[in-house]
Amino acid sequence: MSAVIDHGHTDHHHGPAKGLMRWVLTTNHKDIGTMYLWFSFCMFLLGGSMAMVIRAELFQPGLQIVQPEFFNQMTTMHGLIMVFGAVMPAFVGLANWMIPLMIGAPDMALPRMNNFSFWLLPAAFGLLVSTLFMEGGGPNFGWTFYAPLSTTYGPESTTFFIFAVHLMGISSIMGAINVVATILNLRAPGMTLMKMPLFVWTWLITAFLLIAVMPVLAGCVTMMLMDIHFGTSFFNAAGGGDPVLFQHVFWFFGHPEVYIMILPAFGAVSSIIPAFARKPLFGYTSMVYATAAIAFLSFIVWAHHMFTVGIPLTGELFFMYATMLIAVPTGVKVFNWASTMWQGSMTFEAPMLFSVAFVILFTIGGFSGLMLAIAPADFQYHDTYFVVAHFHYVLVPGAIFGIFASAYYWLPKWTGHMYDETLAKLHFWMSFIGMNLAFFPMHFVGLAGMPRRIPDYNMMFANFNMISSIGAFMFGATQLLFLFIVIKCIRGGKPAPAKPWDGAEGLEWTVPSPAPYHTFSTPPEVK
Amino acid sequence: MSEVIATRRLVTRLLIVVVVMFCFGIFVLPPFYDAMCRVFGINGKTAGAYQGEQMVDEQRQVRVQFLATNAAGMVWEFGPQADEILVHPGEARDMLFVAYNPSDKPMSAQAIPSVSPSKAAAFFHKTECFCFTQQVLQPGERIEMPVRFIVDRDLPQDVKHLTLGYTLFDITARKPPVAQAP
Numbered sequence A: 001m002s003a004v005i006d007h008g009h010t011d012h013h014h015g016p017a018k019g020l021m022r023w024v025l026t027t028n029h030k031d032i033g034t035m036y037l038w039f040s041f042c043m044f045l046l047g048g049s050m051a052m053v054i055r056a057e058l059f060q061p062g063l064q065i066v067q068p069e070f071f072n073q074m075t076t077m078h079g080l081i082m083v084f085g086a087v088m089p090a091f092v093g094l095a096n097w098m099i100p101l102m103i104g105a106p107d108m109a110l111p112r113m114n115n116f117s118f119w120l121l122p123a124a125f126g127l128l129v130s131t132l133f134m135e136g137g138g139p140n141f142g143w144t145f146y147a148p149l150s151t152t153y154g155p156e157s158t159t160f161f162i163f164a165v166h167l168m169g170i171s172s173i174m175g176a177i178n179v180v181a182t183i184l185n186l187r188a189p190g191m192t193l194m195k196m197p198l199f200v201w202t203w204l205i206t207a208f209l210l211i212a213v214m215p216v217l218a219g220c221v222t223m224m225l226m227d228i229h230f231g232t233s234f235f236n237a238a239g240g241g242d243p244v245l246f247q248h249v250f251w252f253f254g255h256p257e258v259y260i261m262i263l264p265a266f267g268a269v270s271s272i273i274p275a276f277a278r279k280p281l282f283g284y285t286s287m288v289y290a291t292a293a294i295a296f297l298s299f300i301v302w303a304h305h306m307f308t309v310g311i312p313l314t315g316e317l318f319f320m321y322a323t324m325l326i327a328v329p330t331g332v333k334v335f336n337w338a339s340t341m342w343q344g345s346m347t348f349e350a351p352m353l354f355s356v357a358f359v360i361l362f363t364i365g366g367f368s369g370l371m372l373a374i375a376p377a378d379f380q381y382h383d384t385y386f387v388v389a390h391f392h393y394v395l396v397p398g399a400i401f402g403i404f405a406s407a408y409y410w411l412p413k414w415t416g417h418m419y420d421e422t423l424a425k426l427h428f429w430m431s432f433i434g435m436n437l438a439f440f441p442m443h444f445v446g447l448a449g450m451p452r453r454i455p456d457y458n459m460m461f462a463n464f465n466m467i468s469s470i471g472a473f474m475f476g477a478t479q480l481l482f483l484f485i486v487i488k489c490i491r492g493g494k495p496a497p498a499k500p501w502d503g504a505e506g507l508e509w510t511v512p513s514p515a516p517y518h519t520f521s522t523p524p525e526v527k
Numbered sequence B: 001m002s003e004v005i006a007t008r009r010l011v012t013r014l015l016i017v018v019v020v021m022f023c024f025g026i027f028v029l030p031p032f033y034d035a036m037c038r039v040f041g042i043n044g045k046t047a048g049a050y051q052g053e054q055m056v057d058e059q060r061q062v063r064v065q066f067l068a069t070n071a072a073g074m075v076w077e078f079g080p081q082a083d084e085i086l087v088h089p090g091e092a093r094d095m096l097f098v099a100y101n102p103s104d105k106p107m108s109a110q111a112i113p114s115v116s117p118s119k120a121a122a123f124f125h126k127t128e129c130f131c132f133t134q135q136v137l138q139p140g141e142r143i144e145m146p147v148r149f150i151v152d153r154d155l156p157q158d159v160k161h162l163t164l165g166y167t168l169f170d171i172t173a174r175k176p177p178v179a180q181a182p
């Protein structure tokens, strides 16, 4: 746990080590950031191919391609891999690359722990994915792994699943501790808290959320483990436990978790929109407070996922109003982004396209969230495709578009080359159209009562499902184009200046492109 | 170097938070949830054995319905002697549930009660119940199991109908019957 400050001074210009061991042993925040981003992209493609299996099966009513047992494993693994393997590591990767550059620090505060937290991930996901090949199959109980489905009725491999979740949890906790330590202790002189870019702010708050709730998830799976193997009955009614307790513990983690997946995207978009509107961010201070308010509120709304389990009326009312309250700080943010664009001299390069789509489509997801928050109405919507539409509208154009926007925005800094703008715009439009085609019809079939996580459906949903599947295939295929664009950008292209976007602000643009292996070995002066 | 010390102190504090939150998940949330269930009758959980006395309210009648369900894999025959009875709030009443073990093995079982509507659960008192203990039945054995209950006089006026349900779980693997044989 030695801090970076005492390495790098001896030899200012040494570059990366050669060969494979560079990546295994590296403690450099840029190397580790790169590894996180590639890992996340691999998981994105893997989780994405599972989504393709799901949509292929749902292309038509009836069972054609896979067995229901396998279908269940696909929905479960798709959710787990996208949440823990794609979105979260992508944001940790962005944090590793950008936070030190944004606050003028030479590296992360705990470089060796950084290396360890990355390398836990391939182990965790190797283990998780291997369960698919075990006898009895992989997890098939949904990404929410409700007991007793996962404890009493789960497959043999559930123990490995639990262990994989433990590893991911340790990795995220260490990553979060590293982010907090970096932000609080390594800021350049003059970089006061209220001067930090919003990406740094949102990550600081996200890191606190992670530190608070990942241990609860660890506790939750630990109790499952004890129920399965050591004869306890936390979630087993026969022994005096209660399956509903599982849902409380899980969602105590689960709702803050959804904000863990969106807050860093809020931060990135808050840097990108001002850059392309060529105006400073409207309402910086209110953005900071709104983020903190969202984080706080996210701890007291978890039971909106459980309106139908039979909580008392006062509980329903409390959680209903608390949930609706979250829309207020979220609305503050949306209005601030809109005001930032208002009368700006906007240009629409790929990062901006993704950011504008983020604002519009995320808001749609927020509205469907508000509909779900109405407790009596949720009895109709719960466990239907309407919920699926809701969370894909907040997660795909929210978290994923936020990641794409960040990737295009900072690719010139990472690679030293400009990416191919035409192809990037194509990537945007294909993603935009594909994602809306895939997820918008889900609102309708959901309201009409199509249940989620079922491989077959009523004839009357056939047309909308076919449209969804076509959109999903389009969205999925487009991501290979993204891979191509990134590789092309790494291998060459127009050389990028230190500051490729004329409206951009921040310390990261004061270092050359590509960013040298070591930056800010002597802290910059922040005015 | 001061940053190193500051970092070390910060990391220690954050690790303490991690440990505290882990313990919160395992040691605080479950008992807290249990307590909430008992206090508010959440999930149809009724409190333990009732000790108090109550005056009988002859003016009012409530229909109490009985339900018996076998959990997955449970082979016993299990059911109440009557589907429902009419009771006056405040009076103590009895009902017998019958269980029969048709298998060729001694088995043990645990019944888990639930009262609905859940807002009535806090007003449903059991003074004696077979669910307070576990049952052991030899192959082919049949028993009658009593439950004695009082519906509280303070039961909200709009509740005219209560359901007392039991789910019977096979706990032979967890509590082998031999160890408990009388």
Ligand code: HEM
Residues within 6 Å of the ligand: A144, A258, A259, A261, A262, A304, A305, A323, A324, A326, A327, A330, A365, A366, A367, A368, A369, A370, A372, A373, A374, A378, A381, A382, A383, A387, A390, A391, A394, A395, A398, A399
């Ligand atoms: C205004 C803000 C929001 C409100 C009012 C809201 C409300 C809700 C409600 C009530 C549900 C439960 C629906 C049900 O199961 O019946 C739900 C589910 C969900 N929400 Fe949101 N939400 C909001 C924002 C978000 C955000 C920002 C994310 C993630 C980035 C998110 C992710 C999810 C997920 C993943 C689920 C489904 C979990 C599952 O059952 O698998 N929500 N939301």
Ligand SMILES: [Cu+2]
Residues within 6 Å of the ligand: A254, A255, A258, A301, A302, A304, A305
């Ligand atoms: Cu939620």
